[in-house]
Amino acid sequence: MxxxxxxxxxxxxxxVRRARLAKGYSQDDFAERCGLHRTYIGSxxxxxxxxxxxxxxxxxxxxxxxxxxxxxxKTSSDQE
Amino acid sequence: MxxxxxxxxxxxxxxVRRARLAKGYSQDDFAERCGLHRTYIGSxxxxxxxxxxxxxxxxxxxxxxxxxxxxxxKTSSDQE
Structure with missing residues:
Protein backbone atom coordinates (compact mmCIF):
# COMPACT_ATOMS: atom_id res chain seq x y z
CA MET A 1 0.00 0.00 0.00
CA VAL A 16 0.74 16.45 -15.47
CA ARG A 17 1.40 13.67 -18.00
CA ARG A 18 -2.26 13.59 -19.13
CA ALA A 19 -2.32 17.38 -19.57
CA ARG A 20 1.00 17.30 -21.47
CA LEU A 21 -0.26 14.60 -23.85
CA ALA A 22 -3.53 16.47 -24.31
CA LYS A 23 -1.45 19.42 -25.48
CA GLY A 24 0.46 17.13 -27.83
CA TYR A 25 3.84 17.97 -26.26
CA SER A 26 6.70 15.48 -26.14
CA GLN A 27 8.63 15.37 -22.84
CA ASP A 28 11.50 17.16 -24.58
CA ASP A 29 9.27 19.90 -25.95
CA PHE A 30 7.45 20.28 -22.65
CA ALA A 31 10.69 20.37 -20.62
CA GLU A 32 11.92 23.21 -22.81
CA ARG A 33 8.65 25.12 -22.34
CA CYS A 34 9.00 24.72 -18.58
CA GLY A 35 12.68 25.56 -18.51
CA LEU A 36 13.30 22.23 -16.79
CA HIS A 37 15.32 19.14 -17.77
CA ARG A 38 13.52 16.29 -19.55
CA THR A 39 14.61 13.72 -16.96
CA TYR A 40 13.23 16.00 -14.24
CA ILE A 41 9.86 16.08 -16.03
CA GLY A 42 9.98 12.30 -16.37
CA SER A 43 10.55 11.83 -12.63
CA LYS A 74 -13.22 21.06 -8.74
CA THR A 75 -13.10 24.37 -10.65
CA SER A 76 -15.69 26.45 -12.44
CA SER A 77 -14.65 24.81 -15.75
CA ASP A 78 -16.03 21.55 -14.37
CA GLN A 79 -19.42 23.20 -13.95
CA GLU A 80 -19.95 23.95 -17.69
CA MET B 1 10.75 45.30 -8.84
CA VAL B 16 -1.66 31.02 3.49
CA ARG B 17 -1.46 33.63 6.24
CA ARG B 18 -4.92 35.05 5.46
CA ALA B 19 -6.45 31.55 5.47
CA ARG B 20 -4.68 30.68 8.75
CA LEU B 21 -5.94 33.84 10.44
CA ALA B 22 -9.45 33.22 9.07
CA LYS B 23 -9.31 29.86 10.85
CA GLY B 24 -8.14 31.58 14.02
CA TYR B 25 -4.94 29.52 14.24
CA SER B 26 -1.73 30.90 15.74
CA GLN B 27 1.46 30.05 13.82
CA ASP B 28 2.35 27.58 16.57
CA ASP B 29 -1.04 25.88 16.41
CA PHE B 30 -1.03 25.82 12.63
CA ALA B 31 2.54 24.48 12.43
CA GLU B 32 1.52 21.62 14.68
CA ARG B 33 -1.54 20.86 12.53
CA CYS B 34 0.71 20.78 9.45
CA GLY B 35 3.44 18.76 11.11
CA LEU B 36 5.90 21.51 10.22
CA HIS B 37 8.06 23.84 12.31
CA ARG B 38 6.70 27.28 13.26
CA THR B 39 9.69 29.10 11.77
CA TYR B 40 9.15 27.17 8.52
CA ILE B 41 5.53 28.38 8.43
CA GLY B 42 6.72 31.92 9.13
CA SER B 43 9.16 31.83 6.20
CA LYS B 74 -11.23 30.73 -9.52
CA THR B 75 -13.17 27.74 -8.09
CA SER B 76 -16.84 26.79 -7.88
CA SER B 77 -16.98 28.25 -4.33
CA ASP B 78 -16.40 31.67 -5.92
CA GLN B 79 -19.52 31.23 -7.98
CA GLU B 80 -21.94 31.01 -4.98
Whole structure:
Protein backbone atom coordinates (compact mmCIF):
# COMPACT_ATOMS: atom_id res chain seq x y z
CA MET A 1 0.00 0.00 0.00
CA UNK A 2 1.46 3.34 -1.05
CA UNK A 3 1.93 6.02 1.60
CA UNK A 4 -0.56 8.92 1.24
CA UNK A 5 2.23 11.32 0.23
CA UNK A 6 3.55 8.93 -2.43
CA UNK A 7 0.02 8.54 -3.79
CA UNK A 8 -0.37 12.32 -3.92
CA UNK A 9 2.80 12.66 -6.00
CA UNK A 10 1.75 9.77 -8.24
CA UNK A 11 -1.69 11.30 -8.84
CA UNK A 12 -0.17 14.71 -9.53
CA UNK A 13 2.38 13.21 -11.93
CA UNK A 14 -0.37 11.38 -13.79
CA UNK A 15 -2.35 14.60 -14.22
CA VAL A 16 0.74 16.45 -15.47
CA ARG A 17 1.40 13.67 -18.00
CA ARG A 18 -2.26 13.59 -19.13
CA ALA A 19 -2.32 17.38 -19.57
CA ARG A 20 1.00 17.30 -21.47
CA LEU A 21 -0.26 14.60 -23.85
CA ALA A 22 -3.53 16.47 -24.31
CA LYS A 23 -1.45 19.42 -25.48
CA GLY A 24 0.46 17.13 -27.83
CA TYR A 25 3.84 17.97 -26.26
CA SER A 26 6.70 15.48 -26.14
CA GLN A 27 8.63 15.37 -22.84
CA ASP A 28 11.50 17.16 -24.58
CA ASP A 29 9.27 19.90 -25.95
CA PHE A 30 7.45 20.28 -22.65
CA ALA A 31 10.69 20.37 -20.62
CA GLU A 32 11.92 23.21 -22.81
CA ARG A 33 8.65 25.12 -22.34
CA CYS A 34 9.00 24.72 -18.58
CA GLY A 35 12.68 25.56 -18.51
CA LEU A 36 13.30 22.23 -16.79
CA HIS A 37 15.32 19.14 -17.77
CA ARG A 38 13.52 16.29 -19.55
CA THR A 39 14.61 13.72 -16.96
CA TYR A 40 13.23 16.00 -14.24
CA ILE A 41 9.86 16.08 -16.03
CA GLY A 42 9.98 12.30 -16.37
CA SER A 43 10.55 11.83 -12.63
CA UNK A 44 7.68 14.23 -11.85
CA UNK A 45 5.30 12.34 -14.16
CA UNK A 46 6.28 9.03 -12.50
CA UNK A 47 5.52 10.56 -9.11
CA UNK A 48 9.10 10.14 -7.96
CA UNK A 49 9.85 13.77 -7.20
CA UNK A 50 8.63 16.03 -4.41
CA UNK A 51 9.24 19.14 -6.48
CA UNK A 52 8.95 22.78 -5.51
CA UNK A 53 6.13 25.31 -5.73
CA UNK A 54 7.98 27.45 -8.30
CA UNK A 55 8.43 24.45 -10.59
CA UNK A 56 4.75 23.61 -10.06
CA UNK A 57 3.87 27.13 -11.25
CA UNK A 58 6.18 26.76 -14.29
CA UNK A 59 4.52 23.45 -15.19
CA UNK A 60 0.98 24.83 -14.83
CA UNK A 61 1.91 27.85 -17.00
CA UNK A 62 3.51 25.67 -19.68
CA UNK A 63 0.33 23.57 -19.73
CA UNK A 64 -1.81 26.71 -19.82
CA UNK A 65 -3.80 25.40 -16.88
CA UNK A 66 -4.26 26.27 -13.21
CA UNK A 67 -2.39 24.72 -10.29
CA UNK A 68 -5.80 23.71 -8.92
CA UNK A 69 -6.53 21.73 -12.09
CA UNK A 70 -3.25 19.83 -11.66
CA UNK A 71 -4.45 18.88 -8.20
CA UNK A 72 -7.82 17.82 -9.51
CA UNK A 73 -9.62 20.60 -7.65
CA LYS A 74 -13.22 21.06 -8.74
CA THR A 75 -13.10 24.37 -10.65
CA SER A 76 -15.69 26.45 -12.44
CA SER A 77 -14.65 24.81 -15.75
CA ASP A 78 -16.03 21.55 -14.37
CA GLN A 79 -19.42 23.20 -13.95
CA GLU A 80 -19.95 23.95 -17.69
CA MET B 1 10.75 45.30 -8.84
CA UNK B 2 10.30 41.77 -7.51
CA UNK B 3 11.10 38.87 -9.84
CA UNK B 4 7.96 37.01 -11.00
CA UNK B 5 8.91 33.93 -8.97
CA UNK B 6 9.47 35.97 -5.80
CA UNK B 7 6.08 37.62 -6.32
CA UNK B 8 4.43 34.23 -6.73
CA UNK B 9 5.87 33.04 -3.39
CA UNK B 10 4.90 36.31 -1.70
CA UNK B 11 1.32 36.08 -3.00
CA UNK B 12 1.07 32.43 -1.97
CA UNK B 13 2.45 33.20 1.49
CA UNK B 14 -0.06 36.00 1.93
CA UNK B 15 -2.95 33.67 1.06
CA VAL B 16 -1.66 31.02 3.49
CA ARG B 17 -1.46 33.63 6.24
CA ARG B 18 -4.92 35.05 5.46
CA ALA B 19 -6.45 31.55 5.47
CA ARG B 20 -4.68 30.68 8.75
CA LEU B 21 -5.94 33.84 10.44
CA ALA B 22 -9.45 33.22 9.07
CA LYS B 23 -9.31 29.86 10.85
CA GLY B 24 -8.14 31.58 14.02
CA TYR B 25 -4.94 29.52 14.24
CA SER B 26 -1.73 30.90 15.74
CA GLN B 27 1.46 30.05 13.82
CA ASP B 28 2.35 27.58 16.57
CA ASP B 29 -1.04 25.88 16.41
CA PHE B 30 -1.03 25.82 12.63
CA ALA B 31 2.54 24.48 12.43
CA GLU B 32 1.52 21.62 14.68
CA ARG B 33 -1.54 20.86 12.53
CA CYS B 34 0.71 20.78 9.45
CA GLY B 35 3.44 18.76 11.11
CA LEU B 36 5.90 21.51 10.22
CA HIS B 37 8.06 23.84 12.31
CA ARG B 38 6.70 27.28 13.26
CA THR B 39 9.69 29.10 11.77
CA TYR B 40 9.15 27.17 8.52
CA ILE B 41 5.53 28.38 8.43
CA GLY B 42 6.72 31.92 9.13
CA SER B 43 9.16 31.83 6.20
CA UNK B 44 6.42 30.47 3.91
CA UNK B 45 4.01 33.25 4.94
CA UNK B 46 6.73 35.86 4.27
CA UNK B 47 7.25 34.39 0.80
CA UNK B 48 10.84 33.48 1.60
CA UNK B 49 10.61 29.74 0.96
CA UNK B 50 10.22 27.79 -2.25
CA UNK B 51 8.66 24.86 -0.43
CA UNK B 52 7.70 21.46 -1.75
CA UNK B 53 4.49 20.04 -3.17
CA UNK B 54 3.99 17.65 -0.23
CA UNK B 55 4.24 20.51 2.26
CA UNK B 56 1.81 22.48 0.08
CA UNK B 57 -0.65 19.58 0.37
CA UNK B 58 -0.14 19.42 4.17
CA UNK B 59 -0.82 23.17 4.45
CA UNK B 60 -3.97 23.02 2.30
CA UNK B 61 -5.28 20.07 4.35
CA UNK B 62 -4.57 21.81 7.67
CA UNK B 63 -6.46 24.86 6.35
CA UNK B 64 -9.27 22.63 5.09
CA UNK B 65 -9.00 24.25 1.67
CA UNK B 66 -7.87 23.25 -1.81
CA UNK B 67 -4.42 23.84 -3.28
CA UNK B 68 -6.17 25.81 -6.04
CA UNK B 69 -7.66 28.17 -3.45
CA UNK B 70 -4.17 28.83 -2.06
CA UNK B 71 -3.14 29.80 -5.59
CA UNK B 72 -6.14 32.06 -6.00
CA UNK B 73 -7.64 29.86 -8.72
CA LYS B 74 -11.23 30.73 -9.52
CA THR B 75 -13.17 27.74 -8.09
CA SER B 76 -16.84 26.79 -7.88
CA SER B 77 -16.98 28.25 -4.33
CA ASP B 78 -16.40 31.67 -5.92
CA GLN B 79 -19.52 31.23 -7.98
CA GLU B 80 -21.94 31.01 -4.98
Missing amino acids: KKCSEQSLTDLGTR IERGERNFTVLNLIKIAKALDTSVGDLFGD | KKCSEQSLTDLGTR IERGERNFTVLNLIKIAKALDTSVGDLFGD
